[in-house]
Amino acid sequence: MRIAVEAPLQDEVRALVAALNAHLRPLSPPEFQFQLTAEQMAGGDTTVFIVRDETSRPVGMGALKAHDASTGEVKRMYAAPEVRGKGVGWLVLQAIEAKARALGLARLVLETGATPGFEPAWALYQRSGFAVCGAVLDYPDSGYSRFYEKTLTP
Template structure:
């Protein structure tokens, strides 16, 4: 799905606002729609009653690895499995594209605790910073084989 789709653009903006409300700017790693498009993020959306309520994507790396980007579920859809379903979709798409492992960065504060639980349940393990990330008390890093 294109990040400039109106429903998805709204959820991208809400995702950024959530990060901005809970984390300092230097620790925010969310991307705008144009940044996602420029980085080649494979973006997926989940719909409920005509509204985009979940999104997630991944950016493939040249070595068969990928990074989860911009997972977000609208408050109205939280607690109903939308996040798990979205994560399953993007991991299956990454696997089908030939990715063998997937990585992610998420927040360390209570506001991100549901996301960390989701990733833990999906088999992600905590790891050191990867790619261009550096140690940051506001971030945690996770990975899993596909």
């Protein structure tokens, strides 16, 4: 598998976004799902990473959204069902962290679901050095979200 920064306004990336949204839809109420569209990910403050398999089919994604000079947010993490457990999420998080460091960001944060079904995501973030924290950015502390942060050392 290979990972690269790609433009989100591609049909293949839109299909990954749709698959992620379909996966998330039953897990928490829609008003507590904070999903970026492909168009929103195309902004200059967001870097999108796409993982492709040996046939060049996209099988995973994630994005880094820079909020200010010190804080970046991990967004839209997804691995296709057939590649889950094969390191796709780890690969994406490593790329996001490397980009955040290159931008000089001091901290990464993220919001994910707090309901059953999100356990694999929690395990990935914790294995990657993220710690549970209070609400971040402008997310509501609803009980449907779990928040993580990681300090990036120079």
